[in-house]
Every structure is written in structure tokens, then in C-alpha cells.
Amino acid sequence: MTHFAPRFRIVQALLYGFVGLWSAFVLMPVAWMIFAAFKTRREIFTDPLGLPGQWTFDSFRRAWGVGLGQFMFNSVVVTTSAVLIILLVSGLAAYVIARSRSVWMKLLYLLIVAGFAVPNNAVIVPLYQMVTAADFGNSHFGIVWVYAAYGIPFTTILFFAFFLDFPRELEEAARLDGCRPWAVFFRVVMPLSGPAIASAAIFQAVFIWNEFLLALLLLTQPDKKTLPVGILQLQGEFTSDWPAVMAGLSIATLPIILLFLILQRSFVRSLAGLGK
Amino acid sequence: MTDMSRQTGATPTWYGRIAASQSMLVLPALVLCTLFIFIPAFLTIVGSFYAFGLTSERWTPVGLANYVKAGNDPIFWVALKNNLIIVFGSIVMQVGIGTVLAAILDRGIGFGQVFFRVVIFMPMVISAVAVALIWLIILDPNIGILNALVKSLGLSPPTRGWLGDPSISIWMVLIVAGWQYTGFMMVLILAGLQAIPKDLYEAAALDGARGMRAFWSITLPNLRNVLLVAVLITTIGGFKVFDLIFVLTGGGPANATQVLGTYIYLQAFTLTNMGYANAIAVVLLAIAVLLGWLQLKASRQS
Structure with a gap:
């Protein structure tokens, strides 16, 4: 290693410089959002680049008054329900298909997989009309099923691949102990599918938590809105009160960033799974 | 037996x-x-073969009129062109820089990989709406830090603002998209890099191939499929883009940043030309289905 040490060090410095620069580019807007939230309305004009003069939580209090707590609660309810439905429905479908030898089941699999390619913003007109005609507008119950439907194809693909590799000896053993097929699924297969379930759950949760277009169209009542639609209100509510907007954005984004920092390994593995 | x-x-x-x-x-x-x-x-x-409003019961059959209208609608073509700019720009920025970052994290630097990976990937978990709102204020001509930075360098920022100038705004959208998704591409490609057997590099080093030569002769060929999937995901994302543009520019100024997604929304829910919106949506649907099918085919091979 030592014989090319000097050149090696220059190259290392350049490489660190590149990732360092990009990291700074990524961190700067987030850091600025937090600093701006603590500034006064005057400071943000007179000294946009500097640190806040004093650290007060006034703007956070103003921002919270918009109903961020309600939006966050709504997002938690909608995301949790939709992800649970996706896991259960896709898990069952993928297992039955993976263990079936019928050609029809393979065709059904291909049909479900075909849904993966359809983006919701390309079919938004009938989707909106159907959901509102069924009187499911402004209802979390309604939007949860739509979110579930759009999560099912990819999750079914994921589970299908996982169940194909699942050791069948374990299922055979359970069967010999007298388990019925559904009991094999719930007592043997699912408990041993932790990594696949976690991966699928994180992936879908990130997308549903952040989903905007459907929520914008279907949840128009203030008490029904989820976070992505709710934070849009900050802009209208606080014209020229930029610290309050930034405080609201901080409240909305920092919990999810914190959760990501805690579970970063699982997050990265889950989302990188899209490439496999 | x-x-x-x-x-x-x-x-x-x-x-x-x-x-x-x-x-x-x-x-x-x-x-x-x-x-x-x-x-x-x-x-x-x-x-897409009918004319109807948001709440109207009556659907009037119009044949191919909606498609003819799209063909003669300059804004439709601007939207499609913008989607293509975002697709190619994002491939260069997100997949290009993502590959370089991934290669550096994989073999180039000794420590700090986890830290850099976490920081660079982080924007991916924030909602595009929040990202757009943060950048909206950063790019604001009155209070934005970009203006302050440019002025402090002794240069003059665009007079109509970064998002108010039709010739600049689409590039700003591209930068914000790059800010959010380059880290995603990086981890995707990093996973592909880490799957390449390390002894290939050792064998190449014995033959005298290190650094850039090893990158060209070992890394890139082994990464081909992952890169293909990364390009396809970015392409699909570039055609589907909605949130970022809806909040950043609303398709403006003067439709300069309109994309298919925002134009469908505009026609359907602002102008209530539901039939016409459907015709534009069919174009997006056809592109998405074709690309989605290619993506599934490519990822099954890897």
C-alpha cells in the first residue's frame, strides 16, 4: 500500500471532497429550514444567511395552530391501515400463487403484476369520479382502499419471490403435525417472513405517508387532510410569515427524518430492493 | 429416491x-x-373518446377529437418536452452522480461510508411537497438564500426570480429533483456494487488494473443490469412527476414547466375538460405501461 501513498492521499482527498460537497448540498436546505424557523420575521429578510439571534419557539406555536397535530394523526391512521391491508392481502395472494401449480393462478399473478405499471395520476379522472360517486370522498376509509390497491402489485411481487425460496420442509413438518393450510401460513410462514414483511412495510409506508395527488383530490375537509396536503395550507395561512412556514415544515419532516436515522439500515435495504 | x-x-x-x-x-x-x-x-x-365535465351525467361521444386536439395543442407538446427534459436531465444527474457517489462509497474511501450514505439518502424519505416548499423559499427572489449567495459572490440573480423566468425554471425543477432522488439512485447502485465479487478486483490488480481502469473493466460491465433498472426507474419517475412541479411552479410561468401529470390535473380539475384530460392521460398511461414492463423484465434478469 505504501508505495503509492502520496498519489493515494490526493485521490482520497478528492473523493472525500466530492461526497462531502454533495452531503453539504443535501444538508444545507434542511439546516436552513430549521434555522429559519427560529428567526424572527424581520431577521429572515435582513439576514437570510446568518444564525437566528435568539432561539424561541414562537413560530412553532403559530404553525402548530394550523392543525398539524390533526394532519399527523390522519397520516398515521391512513398509512397504518393501508400498509396492514397491503401486507395481509398481498401475503395471502402471493403465498397461494407460489404454492399453486395451476396455470390460471400464474395468469392471475401476471394480471396483478400488470397493475404495477399503472401510475395513479394517469387514471385520476375515473378514479376521482368513482370514489366520489361511491361517497368515499373525504373519508379515510375510502382512500385507504385506494392506497392499498396501488401497493398490492409490488408487494405481491416481493412476497412471491420470497415464498418461492421459503423452505418447504418447514411447511411439510407443520402439515404432518396436523396444521391446516391457513394455519401453516399464519403460524409458520408469516412469522418466519419478518425481513420480507419489514421491507415491504417500510417501502409502502414511505410512499403512502408522502402521497399527495389522491389526498389532495379526495380529502378536502380540513379535519381529514393528511400531512402532505395539510402543510400546503401553511403557505396560504402565513403569507409572509416565513418562520411559521419553516417551523411547520420542520414539525412535519423532522419526525420522519428521525425515524429514518433510527431505522436507516432497514429503510435503505427496503427502498434499494426496488432495483432487485 | x-x-x-x-x-x-x-x-x-x-x-x-x-x-x-x-x-x-x-x-x-x-x-x-x-x-x-x-x-x-x-x-x-x-x-378519452368522449366529452364530459366534472359532474355532468352526459357523455358526448367525440371520436378521436380529443387526440386531434392534443396534437394541435402547443401546451401538450411543451408538457411532453418538459417530461423528456426531466427524464434525460435526471438520468444524467441522478444516475450519473449517483453512480459516482456509490463507487466512492463502495471502494474509494476508508471510513464514513455509513454517515455519507445516511445523509445523501435522507431527502428520499421527505414528502415531495415539503421538499418543494423548502426550495420554494430558498429560491424566492426576496428572502431566498440562493439570491443572497449569488449576490454575495458579486453576481446578479435573474430579475424575475429563479422560478419566475421561463428559461430557467425547468432547470430549477431538475436541481430540486436531483437533490431529492440522487441518494436513492446511489443506494440502489451501491447495492449492485456490493454484489460484485471482491476477488475480481484482486485478480485485476495482479494484472495491473486499478482505480479507473478497474472501474471501466470490472465495475461497469458487472453493473450493467442494475444501471439499466436505475435508468428505467428514473425514466418512469420523470414521466410520472407531479407533486414537485405542482407545488414549485404550478406548471408556470406561462406553462413553461407544465408536464403531463400537471397538465392532466389542470385540464381535468381546473378547466373540467375531463374527456381531453383522459386523452392526455392515455399518452402517459401508454408510456408508463411500456416502461414498467421493461423494468420488470430487466429486474427479473438481475
């Missing part, structure tokens, strides 16, 4: 039982996908 015959004897009846009586368990998935994906997709295509 006996073991195998026992298995093949037992398997069909048991799995056969699943196929027969449990096959109904596929139904929930099938019903949900049919109801909210396939039927809307079908109705989008059907609706």
Missing part, C-alpha cells in the same frame, strides 16, 4: 388442496386491483 417419491406423493394432494379451496384467497388482491387500477385504466381509455 424413496425420499423423492414420498415427497412427490404427498405434495400434489396437499398443495392441490391449497389450489382448490384456498385459491379464493387471491380474490381480495384481485378485487382491489380491478376496482382501483384496472377499471379506472379502462375508463380512462373509454373516456
Whole structure:
């Protein structure tokens, strides 16, 4: 290693410089959002680049008054329900298909997989009309099923691949102990599918938590809105009160960033799974 | 031999039982996908041959008129062109820089990989709406830090603002998209890099191939499929883009940043030309289905 040490060090410095620069580019807007939230309305004009003069939580209090707590609660309810439905429905479908030898089941699999390619913003007109005609507008119950439907194809693909590799000896053993097929699924297969379930759950949760277009169209009542639609209100509510907007954005984004920092390994593995 | 015959004897009846009586368990998935994906997709295509409003009961058949209208609508072509700019710009920025970052994190630097990976990936978990709102203020001509930075360098920022100037705004969208998704591409490609056997590099080093030469002769060929998937995901994302542009520019100024997604929304829910919106949506649907099919094909190979 030592014989090319000097050149090696220059190259290392350049490489660190590149990732360092990009990291700074990524961190700067987030850091600025937090600093701006603590500034006064005057400071943000007179000294946009500097640190806040004093650290007060006034703007956070103003921002919270918009109903961020309600939006966050709504997002938690909608995301949790939709992800649970996706896991259960896709898990069952993928297992039955993976263990079936019928050609029809393979065709059904291909049909479900075909849904993966359809983006919701390309079919938004009938989707909106159907959901509102069924009187499911402004209802979390309604939007949860739509979110579930759009999560099912990819999750079914994921589970299908996982169940194909699942050791069948374990299922055979359970069967010999007298388990019925559904009991094999719930007592043997699912408990041993932790990594696949976690991966699928994180992936879908990130997308549903952040989903905007459907929520914008279907949840128009203030008490029904989820976070992505709710934070849009900050802009209208606080014209020229930029610290309050930034405080609201901080409240909305920092919990999810914190959760990501805690579970970063699982997050990265889950989302990188899209490439496999 | 006996073991195998026992298995093949037992398997069909048991799995056969699943196929027969449990096959109904596929139904929930099938019903949900049919109801909210396939039927809307079908109705989008059907609706593109009619004229109707947001709440109107009457659908007037118009044949291909909506498609002819799209062909003669300069804004439709601007939107499609903008989608292509975002697609190619994002491939260069997100996949290009993502590959370089991934290569550096994989073999280039000794420590700090986890830290850099976490920081650079982080924007991916924030909602595009929040990202757009943060950048909206950063790019604001009155209070934005970009203006302050440019002025402090002794240069003059664009007079109409970064997002108010039609010739600049689409590039700003591209930068914000790059800010959010380059880290995603990086981890995707990093996973591909880490799957390349390390002894390939050792063998190449014995032959005198290190650094850039090893990158060209080992890394890139082994990464081909992952890169293809990364390019396809970015392409699909570039055609589907909605949130970022809706909040950053709303498609403006003067439709300069309109994309298919925002134009469908504008025609459908602002101007209530539902039939015309469907015709534009069919174009987006066709592109997305084609690319999605390619993506599944490519990822099955890897």
C-alpha cells in the first residue's frame, strides 16, 4: 500500500471532497429550514444567511395552530391501515400463487403484476369520479382502499419471490403435525417472513405517508387532510410569515427524518430492493 | 429416491388442496386491483373518446377529437418536452452522480461510508411537497438564500426570480429533483456494487488494473443490469412527476414547466375538460405501461 501513498492521499482527498460537497448540498436546505424557523420575521429578510439571534419557539406555536397535530394523526391512521391491508392481502395472494401449480393462478399473478405499471395520476379522472360517486370522498376509509390497491402489485411481487425460496420442509413438518393450510401460513410462514414483511412495510409506508395527488383530490375537509396536503395550507395561512412556514415544515419532516436515522439500515435495504 | 417419491406423493394432494379451496384467497388482491387500477385504466381509455365535465351525467361521444386536439395543442407538446427534459436531465444527474457517489462509497474511501450514505439518502424519505416548499423559499427572489449567495459572490440573480423566468425554471425543477432522488439512485447502485465479487478486483490488480481502469473493466460491465433498472426507474419517475412541479411552479410561468401529470390535473380539475384530460392521460398511461414492463423484465434478469 505504501508505495503509492502520496498519489493515494490526493485521490482520497478528492473523493472525500466530492461526497462531502454533495452531503453539504443535501444538508444545507434542511439546516436552513430549521434555522429559519427560529428567526424572527424581520431577521429572515435582513439576514437570510446568518444564525437566528435568539432561539424561541414562537413560530412553532403559530404553525402548530394550523392543525398539524390533526394532519399527523390522519397520516398515521391512513398509512397504518393501508400498509396492514397491503401486507395481509398481498401475503395471502402471493403465498397461494407460489404454492399453486395451476396455470390460471400464474395468469392471475401476471394480471396483478400488470397493475404495477399503472401510475395513479394517469387514471385520476375515473378514479376521482368513482370514489366520489361511491361517497368515499373525504373519508379515510375510502382512500385507504385506494392506497392499498396501488401497493398490492409490488408487494405481491416481493412476497412471491420470497415464498418461492421459503423452505418447504418447514411447511411439510407443520402439515404432518396436523396444521391446516391457513394455519401453516399464519403460524409458520408469516412469522418466519419478518425481513420480507419489514421491507415491504417500510417501502409502502414511505410512499403512502408522502402521497399527495389522491389526498389532495379526495380529502378536502380540513379535519381529514393528511400531512402532505395539510402543510400546503401553511403557505396560504402565513403569507409572509416565513418562520411559521419553516417551523411547520420542520414539525412535519423532522419526525420522519428521525425515524429514518433510527431505522436507516432497514429503510435503505427496503427502498434499494426496488432495483432487485 | 424413496425420499423423492414420498415427497412427490404427498405434495400434489396437499398443495392441490391449497389450489382448490384456498385459491379464493387471491380474490381480495384481485378485487382491489380491478376496482382501483384496472377499471379506472379502462375508463380512462373509454373516456378519452368522449366529452364530459366534472359532474355532468352526459357523455358526448367525440371520436378521436380529443387526440386531434392534443396534437394541435402547443401546451401538450411543451408538457411532453418538459417530461423528456426531466427524464434525460435526471438520468444524467441522478444516475450519473449517483453512480459516482456509490463507487466512492463502495471502494474509494476508508471510513464514513455509513454517515455519507445516511445523509445523501435522507431527502428520499421527505414528502415531495415539503421538499418543494423548502426550495420554494430558498429560491424566492426576496428572502431566498440562493439570491443572497449569488449576490454575495458579486453576481446578479435573474430579475424575475429563479422560478419566475421561463428559461430557467425547468432547470430549477431538475436541481430540486436531483437533490431529492440522487441518494436513492446511489443506494440502489451501491447495492449492485456490493454484489460484485471482491476477488475480481484482486485478480485485476495482479494484472495491473486499478482505480479507473478497474472501474471501466470490472465495475461497469458487472453493473450493467442494475444501471439499466436505475435508468428505467428514473425514466418512469420523470414521466410520472407531479407533486414537485405542482407545488414549485404550478406548471408556470406561462406553462413553461407544465408536464403531463400537471397538465392532466389542470385540464381535468381546473378547466373540467375531463374527456381531453383522459386523452392526455392515455399518452402517459401508454408510456408508463411500456416502461414498467421493461423494468420488470430487466429486474427479473438481475
